[in-house]
Amino acid sequence: MQKTCSFFGHRKIKYTISLRNRVKNAIVNLIEHFGVSVFLFGSRSEFDTLCHEIVTDLRDKYPHIKRKAYTCRSETCTLENEREKWEEIYSHFEKRPVTLLGVEEEVEHKTKYTAGKAQYVERNQAMIDGSDYCLFYYNPCYQPPRRKYSKHSIGDYQPKSGTQLAFDYANQRKRAGKELTIINVCEEVDEN
Numbered sequence: 001m002q003k004t005c006s007f008f009g010h011r012k013i014k015y016t017i018s019l020r021n022r023v024k025n026a027i028v029n030l031i032e033h034f035g036v037s038v039f040l041f042g043s044r045s046e047f048d049t050l051c052h053e054i055v056t057d058l059r060d061k062y063p064h065i066k067r068k069a070y071t072c073r074s075e076t077c078t079l080e081n082e083r084e085k086w087e088e089i090y091s092h093f094e095k096r097p098v099t100l101l102g103v104e105e106e107v108e109h110k111t112k113y114t115a116g117k118a119q120y121v122e123r124n125q126a127m128i129d130g131s132d133y134c135l136f137y138y139n140p141c142y143q144p145p146r147r148k149y150s151k152h153s154i155g156d157y158q159p160k161s162g163t164q165l166a167f168d169y170a171n172q173r174k175r176a177g178k179e180l181t182i183i184n185v186c187e188e189v190d191e192n
Helices: 017-034 046-058 080-094 119-129 162-175
Strands: 003-009 036-041 066-070 105-107 133-137 181-184
Touching (some): 003 017, 003 119, 017 036, 017 133, 036 046, 046 066, 066 119, 162 181
Parallel strands (some): 003 036, 003 133, 066 105, 133 181
16 A cells, blocks of 8 residues: 655745755655655645655656645646646746646545635645645744735734644544654744
C-alpha cells in the first residue's frame, strides 16, 4: 500500500537554507524510511511551492514518487506530460519565461464546485484524511492580516489561519484514532 504525505503552511514563510534543508531531510526520511511515495499539494502558499520544488528535484533520485494536486474551484494544476507545452504558451503570451508546477495527477474533491468560502478548509481536510503523514510549516503565533466584514463595512475582524485550521484538524483526527504522523518544520516563533 502506498504511503501518502500532504503539505500545509502559511502563505508567506521566512525562507532560509536551514528551512529548505529541514524540509528536504524530512521528505527524504519519509521516502527512505517510511515508504512514502505519494505527495499531496493544495494551496498556493510559499511553503507548498518550496515542498513542490524539493519533491520535483527528488524525482531524479526517486523516480517512483508521485505528486498529486488537490485543487479548489479557483485553482488549476498542470499535468507533467503537458507542462512544457503550457509553459511555452504562457511564456509566449507573457513575453517572459513562465514556470508551471507539474503533477502526475489532479484530485477534485467532492465539494470542489459546491463549497463556498470553506472550500480551502474542506480541501485541506480531504488531504489530511487521505494522508499518512502531514508536513506543516505552522507558527502558532502567526496571525493573518485583519479583514473587513464586507466591502462597505467600517469594522474588521481577525480571520483564522488556514494552516492553523488544518493543524488543529490533523491533531483532532489523530486523537480520534487516525494513523497519522504530524511533522512541523517551523522552528521560529513570530515576534509580533
